[in-house]
Amino acid sequence: MHATASETMERLDEGIADLSRFRDQARPGWTREVFSDPYRDSRTWTVQRMKDAGLEVIIDNAGNIVGRLAGRTPSAPAIVTGSHTDTVDGGGRFDGIVGVLGGIEAARVLRESGTRLDHDLLVVDFLGEESNAFGLSCLGSRSAAGELTAEDLDRQDYRGLRLGQAYTQYGLDPNKLTDVPWARQRLKAFIELHIEQGPTLQERGLPLGVVTAITGIERFIATFTGSADHAGTRAMHDRRDAMVAAAEAVLAVRAEGCGAPTHGVATSTRVESESRSPNVVPSLVHMHSEVRSVDPTWLSGVKGRLTREIAAKAAESGVDVEFDWSTDNPIVNADPGVQDIAASAADTLGIPWMPIPSGATHDAVHMATLAPMGMIFVPSKDGKSHCPEEWTDTADIALGIEALVQTITNLDGPAGR
Known part of the structure; x- marks a missing residue:
């Protein structure tokens, strides 16, 4: 029997509530970080949820949970959907989870309605999408794409534990992480349902967004070196204060984001002094910052602009500065064909939508x-995400699932050829 909208919403509410039970009680919000005990327990629940929906389930060598709804033509390339169920420290109940529960529900709706796809449908709960103590996000999708490196496995967390060791402790073989057979086959498309994590859809009064591009992310650590002095005796005009230089740099980063001509943001996330003494002028300070945009011109120029401005300001304070830049991911455009199919699906269902960029990164990047990639966004209340206040109405998620089902159906049919 085909599920009704009320049944879908009831299952969504139940699933979100069930998953929210798996959290680190010692941390704020809904904390379920990769490799943790709550995360391990939650994935046992996810496997059963997929099986209850009629999916054949495996856990691949990268730790991804993959549920398969068999199509009529085994040799046809699979359509893939899904997201993740881990959270950031102090996170919420919807980021990633909507895409996994939504993908499972979409598969259930197709099966119960008697809709047999020509292509296999794979619903994936990717391992460890969120940032973690090893400084590497999207572990499962990165592995599936063959992008996880030996250098990545040597990354250490705050305890000195290597990422490769964390995989071993979790029961995964570090030598097999990129041996993911389903990802080595030709794939038809990847379509990810996700909360927007920003305010645009709510502000426009629209229930759906079709993603145009996923932001590029450039990160840097600036190390400021000044001179240590007694805070009570060194005159203000005669100081080489590394903290002052770092404070100027924080403002420079903010100004760069505020001055972006289109979509661009810039954030300083941490400023740390090596000295813990309250009466010493700081001589060594580390500042962690990032810039994001889907505008390639702005993003390509921001590195040089910030480096020059911060260095010049630091020099005025007699402080030296060194930069360590890294690219978290480049700008990734959604496939135009998948965008059109998702937009057409919304139109068919009479769901208002808008094209929208993603300011957050996702498994879709990898x-x-x-495969040709696309994303569907549903609104986030007040644009809140990565915090306990994160919220998306069940009715909005259910509409997103309707659009996802129609998009998958269109990808499977003549429109997807």
Whole structure:
């Protein structure tokens, strides 16, 4: 029997409530970080949820949970959907989870309605999408794409534990993480349902967004070196204060984001002094910052602009500065064909929508190397995400699932050829 909208919403509410039970009680919000005990327990629940929906389930060598709804033509390339169920420290109940529960529900709706796809449908709960103590996000999708490196496995967390060791402790073989057979086959498309994590859809009064591009992310650590002095005796005009230089740099980063001509943001996330003494002028300070945009011109120029401005300001304070820049991911455009199919699906269902960029990164970034990629966004209340206040109405999620089902159906049919 085909599920009704009320049944879908009831299952969504139940699933979100069930998953919210798996959290680190010692941390704020809904904390379920990769490799943790709550995360391990939650994935046992996810496997059963997939099986209850009629999916054949495996856990691949990268730790991804993959549920398969068999199509009529085994040799046809699979359509893939899904997201993740881990959270940031102090996170919420919807980021990633909507895409996993939504994908499972979409598969259930197709099966119960008697809709047999030509292509296999794979619903994936990717391992460890969120940032973690090892400083590497999207572990499962990165592995599936063959992008996880030996250098990545040597990354250490705050305890000195290597990422490779964390995988071993979790029961995964570090030598097999990129041996993911389903991802080595030709894939038809990847479509990810996700909360927007920003305010645009709510502000426009629209229930759906079709993603145009996923932001590029450039991160840097600036190390400021000044001179240590007694805070009570060194005159203000005669100081080489590394903290002052770092404070100027924080403001420079903010100004760069505020001055972006289109979509661009810039954030300083941490400023740390090596000295813990309250009466010493700081001589060594580390500042962690990032810039994001889907505008390639702005993003390509921001590195040089910030480096020059911060260095010049630091020099005025007699402080030296060194930069360590890294690219978290480049700008990734959604596939135009998948965008059109998702937009057409919304139109068919009479759901208002808008094209929208993603200011957050997603597993879709890495899946884009394997298949034509697209994303569907549903609204986030007040644009809140990565915090306990994160919220998306069940009715909005259910509409997103309707659009996801129609998009998958269109990808499977003549429109997807």
